[in-house]
Amino acid sequence: MNKPLTLFGLWILLSITPIRAQSTTGTRGLVKTPTARMFEDGTLALGAAFIPPGYHKRTSGAGLPKGTVVPNAGLNTFITINLFPFMEIMFRYSHEINLPVTPITQYFPDRMFTARFKLLNETKKWPAVVLGMQDVVAFFDTNAAGGGSAPNFASTYLVATKNFNYKGFNIDTTLGYGSDIGDIPAKEFRGLFGGLEITTPYLEDTQLLLDYDATYINIGVQKQFFKRLHTMVSYYPNYQKVGWVLAYRYKMY
Amino acid sequence: MRNLILTLLLITASANLQAQCDLITPLKNEGFENLIQTNEDGELQLHYENRRYRFEGLALQKVLEIIADTPCLSNSITLIIYNKGIPVTEIGTTKALIDDLISGTITAKEFTSSSSFDFTTKKKPKEKTTQSSYLKSDLAVGARTDYLLGNFDNPIRWTPMLLPSLQSTIARGTQINTTFGVVLYDDLYNWETSRFRYAFASHNGRLPGGIFTRLSAGYFEQTQYGIEGHATKFFFGDQLRFDLNLSLTENRFLDPPPGRRAIDKNHFSYGFKATYRYTPWTTDLSIHYGRYIFDDTGYTLLLQRQFNEVFIGFFMREVDQQIVGSFGTLYDRNYGFQFTVPIGTKKHLKPHYIRPKTDEQYTLDYNYTGGVSIGRRIFAPGTVIAELEEYYPSTLQRALESLFKGR
Numbered sequence: 001m002n003k004p005l006t007l008f009g010l011w012i013l014l015s016i017t018p019i020r021a022q023s024t025t026g027t028r029g030l031v032k033t034p035t036a037r038m039f040e041d042g043t044l045a046l047g048a049a050f051i052p053p054g055y056h057k058r059t060s061g062a063g064l065p066k067g068t069v070v071p072n073a074g075l076n077t078f079i080t081i082n083l084f085p086f087m088e089i090m091f092r093y094s095h096e097i098n099l100p101v102t103p104i105t106q107y108f109p110d111r112m113f114t115a116r117f118k119l120l121n122e123t124k125k126w127p128a129v130v131l132g133m134q135d136v137v138a139f140f141d142t143n144a145a146g147g148g149s150a151p152n153f154a155s156t157y158l159v160a161t162k163n164f165n166y167k168g169f170n171i172d173t174t175l176g177y178g179s180d181i182g183d184i185p186a187k188e189f190r191g192l193f194g195g196l197e198i199t200t201p202y203l204e205d206t207q208l209l210l211d212y213d214a215t216y217i218n219i220g221v222q223k224q225f226f227k228r229l230h231t232m233v234s235y236y237p238n239y240q241k242v243g244w245v246l247a248y249r250y251k252m253y
Numbered sequence: 254m255r256n257l258i259l260t261l262l263l264i265t266a267s268a269n270l271q272a273q274c275d276l277i278t279p280l281k282n283e284g285f286e287n288l289i290q291t292n293e294d295g296e297l298q299l300h301y302e303n304r305r306y307r308f309e310g311l312a313l314q315k316v317l318e319i320i321a322d323t324p325c326l327s328n329s330i331t332l333i334i335y336n337k338g339i340p341v342t343e344i345g346t347t348k349a350l351i352d353d354l355i356s357g358t359i360t361a362k363e364f365t366s367s368s369s370f371d372f373t374t375k376k377k378p379k380e381k382t383t384q385s386s387y388l389k390s391d392l393a394v395g396a397r398t399d400y401l402l403g404n405f406d407n408p409i410r411w412t413p414m415l416l417p418s419l420q421s422t423i424a425r426g427t428q429i430n431t432t433f434g435v436v437l438y439d440d441l442y443n444w445e446t447s448r449f450r451y452a453f454a455s456h457n458g459r460l461p462g463g464i465f466t467r468l469s470a471g472y473f474e475q476t477q478y479g480i481e482g483h484a485t486k487f488f489f490g491d492q493l494r495f496d497l498n499l500s501l502t503e504n505r506f507l508d509p510p511p512g513r514r515a516i517d518k519n520h521f522s523y524g525f526k527a528t529y530r531y532t533p534w535t536t537d538l539s540i541h542y543g544r545y546i547f548d549d550t551g552y553t554l555l556l557q558r559q560f561n562e563v564f565i566g567f568f569m570r571e572v573d574q575q576i577v578g579s580f581g582t583l584y585d586r587n588y589g590f591q592f593t594v595p596i597g598t599k600k601h602l603k604p605h606y607i608r609p610k611t612d613e614q615y616t617l618d619y620n621y622t623g624g625v626s627i628g629r630r631i632f633a634p635g636t637v638i639a640e641l642e643e644y645y646p647s648t649l650q651r652a653l654e655s656l657f658k659g660r
Binding site: 042081083084085091101102103105106107108109111113137252253 | 405406408534536558560561563565588590619621651655
């Protein structure tokens, strides 16, 4: 028996509580794409996402230009907070694994700040709508272009999410659009993106995630343990690689 | 004759019920201090100070539970909450509401909207207090982390330290705080040693008109040696707050590390701060303008949300000095965030002449665009003004709503 498959099966079977998506970017979302869902007011999530080799991009350093896909894996470590009922913020460090910080590499992990604002709550007819500003420092930092904080993951997007029920299947559908804003080019989610979060009537605690992040298609399965520990295994068909997300979630109120 | 007997019986029964309404004993047993209970015109007043529970909201929950467990005739109840012997907050409610809250008949939201929460204008009654908090000392241990990011030779330079402290309330409003920093590791300063961080005495007061005041003298963090004063006034409950701070210090060590000397004289700093609190979200928007302790003049904008004991804030500073960030990058403004989280046990040992305990909060600032040495102010930890947010009417209301949630 394949050991990884056995472990994967065990992980599915051990799930005991309802789950909610936390994307590899650190905000609420699907595998990678953001959704218009938000956690409850006062929720804090502390976590890490493993980005497999061949998928992670260089953010700084000598040698390769920024944005080049590197053979090293990446690790996004993040803290996400629903500061207000309508606002989610996220601070993230993106590390390139196996690339030390030295004067020779000139590499330093990328830090990024994201703010998301709920514009509309979901109604019977209309979807929830969120405005996302990813790597938001570009909006404030007048020296960003020349300094060490040039945005690597900037993106401004509008995303809508609507929930449907069909024969016991719960389907959360998401569609969004990201673009450049002024002088700030979108580095991620440029154009149309979207995806599905599917809960089956057979495994209510398990959700299947499928998304298109405006560049690639990603697949994932997620679980939450003890109402606080969130896990997701992601699969990237283009590179046939596997990643994961592990996050601890805590309600401050 | 029959009426007279009935009247006498009623008076006796009433006296018995009043006698049964002893809140002092259970509160004393629980470790509450500066306790006074008065009964006047059918109104029960209970004055208490909490040093047992880390969070005032938790302490209030316990007090309400004790009141619910105590049979009292008086329906009208006023709680006056103290800090360092100074009356700070007042809650007006009824025994019936407290009973309903504890039994789950009503929600905490219904309780808080039917009761009154405000800063108190009441003075301490003349009655003798039970279990005084004076001349008792806490030996607390806290933690602090100084750090700097952004250097290729050493990407994270940091100096973690433990902060053992001795804190005592000497008399009403008067306290001392001596804090020593035990350096665990230092690759940030490369000269830092274990030394005194604070050694100051403060007098806290509340002037007529509800103005909270503080006057401190001694040695403060950031090697500031001198005196400081602070006044705080609230309007519309806790919705609008004005602060004025003044300090006259010199820059020097109390116990200098080997080979280091820091002396400059007559260093005057001041500041005005206006804060608006949006009470439903216990969120403060404030602006502070002034001259800071390292001779920089400017303003700090802060948006801060309070989740009971957790504070998360985002700030922007602009001063008349150049702001240097990572890799020598120069910035016009300093952006960053700060958070404060509770540490240690939720419930401390009962206060005694000497009580070991864990410190209550851990604070960390993150300066996104440099600027660690700008916008600094004198901080006097453990004083009434420094701890006021825990006593805000809206904080206590929100705390009850979250503590009683799901009951």
